[in-house]
Amino acid sequence: MINVIVAGPRGKMGSAALDMIEGEDNLQLVGCIDRKNDQSRVKDIEGLPPFEAKIYEDAEQCLKETDADVLIDLTTPEFGYKHTKASLEHGVRPVVGTTGFTEEQLQEVTKLSEEKKLGAVIAPNFATGAVLMMQFAKWAAKHFPDVEIIEKHHDQKLDAPSGTAVKTAQLIKEERERKSQGHPEEKETIEGARGADVDGMKIHSMRLPGLVAHQEVVFGGDGQTLTIQHDSMNRASFMSGVKLSCEKVMELDTLVYGLEHLLE
Numbered sequence: 001m002i003n004v005i006v007a008g009p010r011g012k013m014g015s016a017a018l019d020m021i022e023g024e025d026n027l028q029l030v031g032c033i034d035r036k037n038d039q040s041r042v043k044d045i046e047g048l049p050p051f052e053a054k055i056y057e058d059a060e061q062c063l064k065e066t067d068a069d070v071l072i073d074l075t076t077p078e079f080g081y082k083h084t085k086a087s088l089e090h091g092v093r094p095v096v097g098t099t100g101f102t103e104e105q106l107q108e109v110t111k112l113s114e115e116k117k118l119g120a121v122i123a124p125n126f127a128t129g130a131v132l133m134m135q136f137a138k139w140a141a142k143h144f145p146d147v148e149i150i151e152k153h154h155d156q157k158l159d160a161p162s163g164t165a166v167k168t169a170q171l172i173k174e175e176r177e178r179k180s181q182g183h184p185e186e187k188e189t190i191e192g193a194r195g196a197d198v199d200g201m202k203i204h205s206m207r208l209p210g211l212v213a214h215q216e217v218v219f220g221g222d223g224q225t226l227t228i229q230h231d232s233m234n235r236a237s238f239m240s241g242v243k244l245s246c247e248k249v250m251e252l253d254t255l256v257y258g259l260e261h262l263l264e
């Protein structure tokens, strides 16, 4: 049995994680970290499954009082980072879906996980299809170095570009020489028109109601284009990755960044 804390239980992802845990025999909810409803039971919060587990506003208290193996964080970049550090300090393995960590923050928690010899998973995208989309994009970049990324999300998303787009750009960067794209003398007549720049490749972020999580990686070559596209239609699409991460993190003693390292 793996004892799990969920941070962000009322959120879109956190509540989907509770539903997933409810249906799994090897995962047990032992506590939640929220910024509301201190000391309430999960079952008393409208819309959440009937768990007896307690809600804590104080993450430290939750980590101390529950006999947790894993902390799943699905909150905000600021609190996700704090929870990840606190979790490692308390000997609890973090599984982090929260996006928007800085490079420095990632390095810091990687170092802490090494020092503590404690497994951790940070996955910008838990959907298997999104992981494949990123791997296919990395492969394609060998042959098509000109590429732009278009990510589309619901309009409640806090971070832009998405963690998935940033990770995709990093994977492509590993495959190709740095290059500037477009006309060398191109000028933006409206600021931002060409999108964000990562190592010469552009990322465009769209936010609209009705969307969930979608990305196109568009490559251009001589007389041809190649588009690799992934769409998450709902949050259930992420849950097999969350479950797998909870299981695999128990066997790790360092931090892994990206679900691709856990898929066989």
Ligand SMILES: NC(=O)C1=CN([C@@H]2O[C@H](COP(=O)(O)OP(=O)(O)OC[C@H]3O[C@@H](n4cnc5c(N)ncnc54)[C@H](OP(=O)(O)O)[C@@H]3O)[C@@H](O)[C@H]2O)C=CC1
Residues within 6 Å of the ligand: 007, 008, 009, 010, 011, 012, 013, 014, 033, 034, 035, 036, 074, 075, 076, 077, 079, 096, 097, 098, 099, 100, 123, 124, 125, 126, 127, 159, 238
């Ligand atoms: N890796 C992946 O596959 C995926 C990652 N994500 C990422 O997961 C994160 C959450 O996304 P989503 O569920 O859509 O966002 P939501 O805004 O729906 O949920 C976030 C929840 O965290 C709560 N929260 C905020 N601060 C704290 C705190 N200090 N302690 C505990 N809880 C807190 C919020 O509370 P309140 O309601 O009061 O604001 C809210 O309930 C984002 O970073 C997103 O990018 C999303 C989808 C997939």
Ligand SMILES: O=C(O)C1=N[C@H](C(=O)O)C[C@H](O)C1
Residues within 6 Å of the ligand: 099, 124, 125, 126, 153, 154, 157, 158, 161, 162, 163, 164, 165, 212, 213, 214
């Ligand atoms: O906020 C979201 O919704 C999502 N966030 C992650 C990201 O930033 O890449 C994963 C997925 O795209 C959904």
